[in-house]
Amino acid sequence: EDQVTQSPEALRLQEGESSSLNCSYTVSGLRGLFWYRQDPGKGPEFLFTLYSAGEEKEKERLKATLTKKESFLHITAPKPEDSATYLCAVRSNSGGSNYKLTFGKGTLLTVNP
C-alpha cells in the first residue's frame, strides 16, 4: 500500500524567510509525485509533477525536487500570499491502476508580514 507522509504539519515563517517542506513516500513503482496548493475552503490547485529522481521544477518562489524516497518543496523569500496548505500526492504501479493518487495530510504554511 502506498504511503505519503508530509512534514512538518504546520510551519510559520516571516516574510522573506526561506524554508522547505518535506514529502516522504513509500510506493511500489513511482509513476509520478504531485504537489498542490490549497487555500481554505477551496479545491487544491495543481503546482508540479515530478517523475524521476533528480528532477526539479520551478514556479515563481517555489521549487520542487525529487529523490528516490522523498520530495522537497523549497520556498524562497516567501510572501504572505504564499500562505496555504501544501499537499503532496503519489501515483504508483500498485493496484493495477494508472489513475489513483494517494495524498499526504498536508503542511499548513503561514507567512507573516
Place this chain on the structure above:
Amino acid sequence: DGGITQSPKYLFRKEGQNVTLSCEQNLNHDAMYWYRQDPGQGLRLIYYSQIVNDFQKGDIAEGYSVSREKKESFPLTVTSAQKNPTAFYLCASQRGTGYEQYFGPGTRLTVT
C-alpha cells in the same frame, strides 16, 4: 473558460436523507474522481471513473453511489447508509493516464 464546477457550494441535510452532489467538467477529460476531505486528514478517494458508463470503488466507497452517463458529468449520491457524511467533498478530473488531476471548488455538506 474550461474548468470543473461543483454545486452547490454549501449543502445542509437532515440525517436519513439521501443527497446528490453535482460535478461537471468541460475539459474533455476522460477520468473523473470524488474525494472526501476531513480536518487533519488527507484526501480520501471515494469513487473514480476512467470512461463513460464505468466506475470503480475507491478506499471509502461504503454509503456512496455514483453514475457516469456522460463524459462531462459525475454526480455523487451520499446515502443514508453513510455513517458520518459531514465533510468537504471534492471532484477532480484527469486527461488520461499519467496526467495530473484538476480539482473543482468543492461542496461542504453538513448533515444534522
